Amino acid sequence: MTALRHGFSIGIERINDEFFLTLKAKGKLTHSDYLAMTPVIESALSEVKHPKIKAFFDATELEGWELSAAWDDLKLGLKHGNQFVKIALYGNKGWQELASKIGNWFIAGETRYFDNESDALDWLKQ
Numbered sequence: 001m002t003a004l005r006h007g008f009s010i011g012i013e014r015i016n017d018e019f020f021l022t023l024k025a026k027g028k029l030t031h032s033d034y035l036a037m038t039p040v041i042e043s044a045l046s047e048v049k050h051p052k053i054k055a056f057f058d059a060t061e062l063e064g065w066e067l068s069a070a071w072d073d074l075k076l077g078l079k080h081g082n083q084f085v086k087i088a089l090y091g092n093k094g095w096q097e098l099a100s101k102i103g104n105w106f107i108a109g110e111t112r113y114f115d116n117e118s119d120a121l122d123w124l125k126q
Contacts (some may be wrong), residue, residue: 006030006063008037012044019044019051026056029065034072042098045080053084053109054124058117059091074106081107088120089113 006027013020017029021041044050065073091102092115100113114120 004028007033010040012041014048015043017048017052019048019053021053021055022058023055025062027061028063029066029069029073031066031072034069034076037047038072038076041076041080044085051083053072053080055087056120056124057087057089059089059093059096062091063098077103077106083108083111085110085123086112086124088124090117090120091115097123 004027006029007025008025008029008071009022009026011022013022023037026033045053060109086109087100087103087107089096089103091097091113100111103111112120112123114123
């Protein structure tokens with residue numbers, strides 16, 4: 001029997017009101033993946049009145065979302081979209097570039113797609 005691996009790895013670094021969020025997604029994301037991840041992010045952000053977030057999203061092992069997980073992702077984006085300064089989406093699939101462009105509709109900051117991890121991290125540091 002083969003195990004289907006899916007979910008998020010999360011890293012959160014805070015300097016004053018600025019957050020650096022690192023997410024790595026694996027497999028096809030589910031509603032349960034968001035139930036596990038969302039409270040971690042919510043807890044970190046709740047300690048700051050006006051957080052500013054720069055995020056690195058590694059989607060190189062992402063296969064997609066179940067419908068309920070896509071809805072969870074949209075809700076999270078709508079709730080915290082004004083707190084994001086930059087999101088770098090690092091991927092290796094053509095549809096991910098389109099996803100980063102759609103992400104710009106839901107956040108106040110800027111979303112960009114990169115197929116090179118170093119370029120993505122350099123852009124976030126600017």
